Amino acid sequence: MAVDRKRWFGWAGAELIIVVAALFPVLWLLSLSLKTPATVNDGRLIPKTFSFDNYSSIFHQDIFTKALRNSIGIAAISTVIAVVLASMAAYAIARLEFPGKRLILSASLAIAMFPPVSIVGPLYDMWRTLGLYDTWPGLIIPYMTFTLPLAIFTLSAFFREIPWELEQAAQMDGATPAQAFRKVILPLAAPGVFTTAILVFIYAWNDFIFALSLTSTTRAQTVPPAIQSFTGVSQFTAPTGAIAAAAIIVTIPIVVMVLFFQRRIVAGLTAGAVKG
Amino acid sequence: MAGITLDDITKRYDDGYEAVKNLNLEIGDGEFLILVGPSGCGKSTALRMVAGLEDITGGRLLIDGQVVNDRAPKDRDIAMVFQSYALYPHMTVAENMAFPLRLAKVPDAEVKQRVEQTAQILDLTQHLERKPANLSGGQRQRVAMGRAIVRSPKAFLMDEPLSNLDAKLRVQMRAEVSRIQSRLGTTTIYVTHDQTEAMTLGDRVAVMRAGVLQQVDTPKNLYERPDNLFVAGFIGSPSMNFFAARVDGDTLKLPFADVPLDDTHRRALSQSNGRGDLVVGIRPEHFEDAALVGEQASHGVVFEAPIDITESMGSEVYAYFNYEGAGVSHDELAELAADAGAADLPDTEGRAVARLDAETSVAQGEQARLWMDSSRIHLFHEDGRAIRVDGRGAAAVAPEAPGEAGEAEVPRT
Numbered sequence: 182m183a184v185d186r187k188r189w190f191g192w193a194g195a196e197l198i199i200v201v202a203a204l205f206p207v208l209w210l211l212s213l214s215l216k217t218p219a220t221v222n223d224g225r226l227i228p229k230t231f232s233f234d235n236y237s238s239i240f241h242q243d244i245f246t247k248a249l250r251n252s253i254g255i256a257a258i259s260t261v262i263a264v265v266l267a268s269m270a271a272y273a274i275a276r277l278e279f280p281g282k283r284l285i286l287s288a289s290l291a292i293a294m295f296p297p298v299s300i301v302g303p304l305y306d307m308w309r310t311l312g313l314y315d316t317w318p319g320l321i322i323p324y325m326t327f328t329l330p331l332a333i334f335t336l337s338a339f340f341r342e343i344p345w346e347l348e349q350a351a352q353m354d355g356a357t358p359a360q361a362f363r364k365v366i367l368p369l370a371a372p373g374v375f376t377t378a379i380l381v382f383i384y385a386w387n388d389f390i391f392a393l394s395l396t397s398t399t400r401a402q403t404v405p406p407a408i409q410s411f412t413g414v415s416q417f418t419a420p421t422g423a424i425a426a427a428a429i430i431v432t433i434p435i436v437v438m439v440l441f442f443q444r445r446i447v448a449g450l451t452a453g454a455v456k457g
Numbered sequence: 458m459a460g461i462t463l464d465d466i467t468k469r470y471d472d473g474y475e476a477v478k479n480l481n482l483e484i485g486d487g488e489f490l491i492l493v494g495p496s497g498c499g500k501s502t503a504l505r506m507v508a509g510l511e512d513i514t515g516g517r518l519l520i521d522g523q524v525v526n527d528r529a530p531k532d533r534d535i536a537m538v539f540q541s542y543a544l545y546p547h548m549t550v551a552e553n554m555a556f557p558l559r560l561a562k563v564p565d566a567e568v569k570q571r572v573e574q575t576a577q578i579l580d581l582t583q584h585l586e587r588k589p590a591n592l593s594g595g596q597r598q599r600v601a602m603g604r605a606i607v608r609s610p611k612a613f614l615m616d617e618p619l620s621n622l623d624a625k626l627r628v629q630m631r632a633e634v635s636r637i638q639s640r641l642g643t644t645t646i647y648v649t650h651d652q653t654e655a656m657t658l659g660d661r662v663a664v665m666r667a668g669v670l671q672q673v674d675t676p677k678n679l680y681e682r683p684d685n686l687f688v689a690g691f692i693g694s695p696s697m698n699f700f701a702a703r704v705d706g707d708t709l710k711l712p713f714a715d716v717p718l719d720d721t722h723r724r725a726l727s728q729s730n731g732r733g734d735l736v737v738g739i740r741p742e743h744f745e746d747a748a749l750v751g752e753q754a755s756h757g758v759v760f761e762a763p764i765d766i767t768e769s770m771g772s773e774v775y776a777y778f779n780y781e782g783a784g785v786s787h788d789e790l791a792e793l794a795a796d797a798g799a800a801d802l803p804d805t806e807g808r809a810v811a812r813l814d815a816e817t818s819v820a821q822g823e824q825a826r827l828w829m830d831s832s833r834i835h836l837f838h839e840d841g842r843a844i845r846v847d848g849r850g851a852a853a854v855a856p857e858a859p860g861e862a863g864e865a866e867v868p869r870t
Contacts, residue, residue, distance in 0.1 A: 344541065344543065346539050346541050346543040347543050347545065349508075349510050349530075349537075349539070349543070350537070350539055350543035350544075350545075350604075351545075351556075352509075352510070352529070352530040352531060353508060353509075353510075353530050353531075353535070353536060353537040354531075354536070354556050354557035354560060354604065355531040355557050355560040355561055355608075356531060356560050357529075357531065360560065364556075365545055368547045369545075369546065369547060
């Protein structure tokens, strides 16, 4: 009993440290975003006076609202395309034996390991020539390049977990391979699909380096580089409060998405399909 | 409903391994055929070829008179019950059973009615809204059966459907399967490695070994007239005892007794050139405590043997006795022993089992007088083929099992 107790406190303590370390910066940002420019540097966690001026000001700035729209659009499209492509590729990799399977896997892994910084320069030149500079596809393509390998890996692990017999059972029940995939395999791989979707979305949403280098105007600029170009009210005021408010705003979709999908990312969905 | 014909069906994998070799089987309309054999004998592969889940390398497969080699599983109109049940975990019991009907675009009202009817047959009515994860093993098994019978297919294929159940439930479900099959009268191929299931369920049983069909017959005939050592050793529990023996004139010299040969056996031996060294098989129930044998004692032989162990089953007693001399070493028997896991046990050579009446006074560690019914002995050539006279009195040597020997003579490419 004593040991259990000690253990419980040990774990609780460790978890508390991690939660505080992760959430404290967010709390600080929240505090900054609610302060007035005069009190930004007072070093207090709880602001003396609460003000929503920062929030209303950023939503009146074209640069932020358009960037928000770009961010949502680009991240959503990247996610959908990446998940669709990855689930088909992962399914093939999990189920079929074909020549070059290992090559595809290792090539995609190699691409994922490429540091983005090293290809930004060449991409900049290529996109300018191809007319993709400062467009949505100009960002969607590199995002998919870097998220597909991870997505394929995650999904193929999930597909491998699904007993092959289920699919054969579906075929015996009269399903075409496409129907078996859609009605049996995909619903069972849903946790994997959602996990992958979240990962891809977060990658695209958080990216700074591609967005900064491959966009220049509100046509395709996403939130991270847009925040960076915020200016203060005059050239002598730092836009700290506005940046904090924007950071809080862009955090919200991620939190909502994770909370929303968390219910679906429950393990053991396949329990009961086969014995054991 | 339809008959199924396997015409010279062969399965060869890319690496050259032949899982099923020239399998010929004719399954009549409404027949319940059991495919039985030790693990790795190709029985599941054969079933999966009928299902369409494995490609057929050679030969023709006919369902209802039509060649279906190249048809997808869904176009063969047969249902399969998997060993793992393969229930769809994201669907309720009702949805699981409705799935094949929905795919076939059956109208909603009819789907509902047929699912309910099937649930009634299988006693699943109160579980229709539950998910497979919340069902017991026996219930899951019934759902798997329900999914197969709900759309009245031409045939059922069952791949060891009971092997995941515990022993008691298995016996109940065995009776259930038998009841359902005879009620629906649907052609059924049932794969199992359990000879008890094979004996109790099937109209006919096909025994396979290493991809080769050994014998197809009714359970009774398989038991009483096995074609070779493998079938003899596989069918029956406890399994048949085998002894090395010699024919010397009109007597058969067994390690523990000399047995005068009766007419039928003599005739069989002379017509099949059986002389010299033989293998003799005797089922445990053809031994008896000599003290309990009444009038029938005349057609048997009494001998003395030291009893090693006795196991009382209540209704009968298994007595293991020792005898002098070497046992039978034959690769067909070695394979059976390996399949049963007995290969790892200490040597059982020189020991046989007798199934005695519960009244017996035979005791462990003592010398006992046992009687053997010499008219019920099975004779085999050293290569494993049975030597026997068939029912009409003519001597018949069972057709040589196309095992390794036959394979070498007639190489197939």
